[in-house]
Amino acid sequence: ADTTVIGVSIPAATHGWAGGMNFHAKTTVERLEATYPELDFVLATASDPAKQVNDIEDMMATRNIDALVVLPFESEPLTAPVKRVKESGAWVTVIDRGLSEDGIEDLYVAGDNPGFGYTSGMFFKEMMPDGGKIVVLRGIPTTIDNERVDGFKAAIEGSGIEILAMEHGNWNRDDAFTVMQDFLSKYPEIDAVWASDDDMAIGVLGAMKEAGRTDEMWVLGGAGMKEMIKRVADGDPTIKANVTYPPSMSATAIEMTALNFVSNAPVSGKFVIGSVLITQENAEKFYYPDSPF
């Protein structure tokens, strides 16, 4: 029987969320290869956009892929190369970060970055009806980060919530720890922290604990790391909630792409996985103890 080759190109696991996304992609590929012998997968991880373009070129030149599942490192640089894949006749699935030209992909499985920021912002608004002072940790300077922060700002607009400062914690525990330490030195009064990511939330919590100010403020991370969900479920007063941005969207996208080849199910279209607020009430549903993230 003819084998179908599906190429999967995703950014390398350089921070927690990406690690989770990598994990889901890898396990899904292994599972699908075992289930469907007629499917062959090529998985490549890239540390920068140029490397990702290389990977995609290699898949075309040497692996004759029939489908590409790609989570673009950045939108613009990947648009033309992915378009070339499409033009070669292959199926294209795009995850999370849309390409800068419409209509290239057959299937789009996306997170919602502005929505992630907006949902987070709405939670702050809800928790701080009378306003308050917060600090914000941002991710690696990228469009994603900008979209999230813009969404967040839009949500808290006019709520009386004052953002004391924003710094980049680069979705990194250590950087977030350092930044938060300095925020704590600088601001005697902080009511809450938008860490915007669970890795950074861990760094922030470390700094707060060290300063002995854990009781003064609460922290909202994001992306649904299992330890954080656990704390939400346990009713931790510092970690009141979380906002999803499921790294498992890579699994969803790969699985749907595979379905296109092994079944007759219609899979093309656009699937936006909205960011959902997780609170103590619904936390159990989002707790996957086996995930590395």
Next chain:
Amino acid sequence: MAETTTNAPGKGGFKFDIQALGPILALIALVVIGYLLNPDFLASKNITNVLSRSAFIGIMAVGMTFVITAGGLDLSVGSMTAFIAGIMIMVMNGLIPALGTTWGVILVGMGVGLMLGAAAGALNGILITRMGIEAFIVTLGMMVIFRSLVTWMADGGTISLNFSLGSIYEPVYYGGLFGIRWPIIVFAVVAVLGEIAMRHTAYGRHCAAIGSNEQVARYSAVHVKNVRLMTYIVLGVLVGLASVLYVPRLGSASNSTGLLWELETIAAVIIGGTLLSGGYGRVWGTVVGVLILGLIDNILNLTDLVSPYLNGAIQGVIIILAVVLQRARTSSR
């Protein structure tokens, strides 16, 4: 075992001895492995891909060979690429209202890229030669500065070239002459000129002399500071040239553009047999080094033998092995 007194690395480079052959053997081994793993490896399309994407690192590595031969180092080339590409794109986008989406705009952009490269190289070189600061520190500082400037220019995001201008510009990366892509042609020309400059011009000799013993060079009427400054300027121009070819490939620049290219460039130079401590360099070796590095990535994509997580480990092992192959020299550091 008490070894010989001469700290004889790279025995002069005239003889084709095992050391010279080392990197070539490594390259051949990689090609054979690639072919065995997947016969498509030698398909002209794959070769074209590998060569043209190696061109960026390759062009810069030729310039880096001179810098290192003259006893210097440049850690800023990767982020300099990002910075130059960013400025080029902003300038070109800015000119569209005045000049339209024409080749004219692109030519201006290219000119800006090359000049900016020269200026950035000159800045590095002046700080190093006139202020007497160590190259490592100057270029490390500039690396951080350029990267930060790109982030700032892009407002944390991506600086994108106007789409229709991009389509005009694209052939500069994807097009070519007689079926050979431009980046490959440019890389080849730069490499040949570099090899000639290194071996057959006074400039190349002066670089080696400075790297071998600065005092001696000075006493021999070599204008040490100018020669060294020039190595950084030439490298800067080549970084500009690499950017000119890079922009049409991805049509954008961001703070992840050119990440770690400096280390890849330096690694290519050293794998090729140039001495990191200066005094001896070979451009053809650098070309081999660039190809070795380019092929490793490509070969790892040919198969799924190893977890992609371990790609790095394999790269690291091959980098070290390529140099072990030429280790006959008793290196001092």
Next chain:
Amino acid sequence: MAETTTNAPGKGGFKFDIQALGPILALIALVVIGYLLNPDFLASKNITNVLSRSAFIGIMAVGMTFVITAGGLDLSVGSMTAFIAGIMIMVMNGLIPALGTTWGVILVGMGVGLMLGAAAGALNGILITRMGIEAFIVTLGMMVIFRSLVTWMADGGTISLNFSLGSIYEPVYYGGLFGIRWPIIVFAVVAVLGEIAMRHTAYGRHCAAIGSNEQVARYSAVHVKNVRLMTYIVLGVLVGLASVLYVPRLGSASNSTGLLWELETIAAVIIGGTLLSGGYGRVWGTVVGVLILGLIDNILNLTDLVSPYLNGAIQGVIIILAVVLQRARTSSR
């Protein structure tokens, strides 16, 4: 009289010349600027924060001072930290079923960290001294390898220490003696021992001799290879020590742990006045360099003068300036 035999007393001691003062002046300037921008800067809590988080880089930088003084280089320390921390955590987690969440497990973990550091350093050192491969290449290769291994061990994610074990271990970072945190104490002890070793032991002399002129050292009965190998092993052990202090801080390791620490470490050493080309090193200078780098971050976080995007640019400028301040020497490269 052209030549006199001086018997001036008080000879050979320390002379504080402008070069030696350079980095100190830069440090003082930073402290003053920090204070002016935000008086909380000098609050003991902030000082404690800065010192304890500088301790990781600081401890490694002391070891790096010896490596560089002896004419070497190590680019692998950052990812070595990640690797060691990762293995330590996995070992400790693995021992819990057998030994429970006890100090015993942590002690074993610490032992593993230090031994692994020594082994990794020895591996670097052996490849460099016995195989004669350039330090830059060996340690660049190892940097890539270690980082890839961590990613693989963590399955792309984060390796987290068992939570209750983490709480037992925590005081190693957050606790201390007489109100001084352990990392600060350890850093201070390492720095003092390093300074003594550099200035007052045969080992320090031998490192400087090797870095200045390997041949002279060899003719002077210095066991060049062993001394150099030892510099890498000591650095490895110190990386292990830094990891031992790092793990209790956040209880995790991932492939972003220790990213770019190698460059920061080397920059600290050179800002402190050690010659990158070897032959002269000063540990106290390194300590000053580490503090300068630590303070820049801190000051940038304490003020909102500039866009955070530009933090890097300011860091870069200060790194270069700190060295300009001591440039009186006409550096050779």
Next chain:
Amino acid sequence: MNPAIATPEGQSQATSPAAPTLALLNVQRSFGPIQILHDISIELHPGEVHALIGENGAGKSTTMKIMSGYLAASAGEIVLDGAPVTFSRSREAEAMGVTLIHQEFNLAQLLSVEQNIFLGHELRKGWLLDHGSMRAKTRELLERLETPIDPRAKTADISVPEKQMVEIAKALSRKARVLIMDEPTAALTTRETEVLFKQIERLKAEGTAILYTSHKLDEVARIADRVTVMRDGHIVRTALRGEMDEDQMAEAMVGRELSDMFPAKRPASGAETVLDVANFSVGSIVKNVSFALERGEILGFAGLVGSGRTELMEGLFGVRSASGSVAINGAPVKIHSAEDAVNAGLVYLPEDRKENGLILTQDMRRNLTLLALKKFTNVLIDGAAEEAALDKAIVDFDIRAPSRDVLVGNMSGGNQQKVLLAKIMLAEPQIVIIDEPTRGIDVGTKQQFYTFIHQLAEAGHSVIVISSEMTEVIGLCDRVCVMRRGEIAGEVTGADVNEDTIVRLAMGLDKKGNGHG
């Protein structure tokens, strides 16, 4: 050796009155607070060899550097062809035809011989290098200097005298009007010195003005048309050819009368053998050498350049791989590194003090104690003991330096050599091997060195002296091993220790054979 190529008196008389090509007028120079040169005035005439002599540290090299633009004068004038000039760098001096051969080698070790010779003056065809002409010219120059080395050989791989010849070739290639040579013969043997002198004669005939320094006064007496003597940065005397004999030169330099250069020889005592070397081979250079050394003896090693004396001793010292048996005090020892050698009581003073002997960028104290650092270390280095050792060394070996913590690289050659001797003696060795003890050292200091060496033997050390200066071996040693092509060609003692016998052995001529032609 007789002056077969002596200049006719008339020629030198004829050239003297001509206007000087280059002159210094009342030049002063200080390094920091210390004034090194005082009121130096000196004239170089076309077609004349002017010799500048003086003790180590008298300021000869400094004067020469000022004349050729490597150093600026603190005050005074440089006059070229009657007009005052200022050279802001050596390049300008060279462009005006003034070339200096440095006392220290100025060759880039990683470059080839040819590349070094043409460095900064490469011949080109258009943009590209003219490899053919450069190689041909290099061959021609080396041939003229009777030094058959491959122009493509890497400089690091050639021997010390060969390097000196390359330096000379480099200077000759510059076609200088004024050629300044700082101790060109220090590293040369007699044969090569003759070659050099032949070239000097040729240049003289072409009208080149030559300034020359040497500590070998017989050479000076032979080739100099004019001699200037410096002492402590002053010019003490200038004389024309024939106005001063060697003794007078020496006296003018030292400022006192020099008695006999060599202390009385110490005949072999027939005491016990300290070092016994048998069937010793080093690499492919030294083959099956056997010899013995007695307590308190000064054993000479003579031979032509390249005969393998240095290799042999470096093999014994453990810094080259070697095979064969070595016994010290009757007990066999295995020496695989310098450390082993020092532990066995054997030390070696290398012939190339800058490459192998001293760390030029460190001060005297650190250099002095490096080899015997263990003696000063009890966990920590005892700084006070080091200082005391330095004090003692300064006194014992009469070391003179501008200041105590001057970098060794800034000391004059003779004093560097004294530091080096003091350094190896700190290890309290039983056996001392000294390779070229007086290379580039003035008469006064030489005499001091001979005394030092005697004192060492006197004190019970056994000494091996390698020297390419025949007089030195003859004057110092009662027993001499002569090496030829890596083997010991013969051993001479007592009355046989004379130039004729040694040269014959060294050159492989039989007793009655014809001399070298």
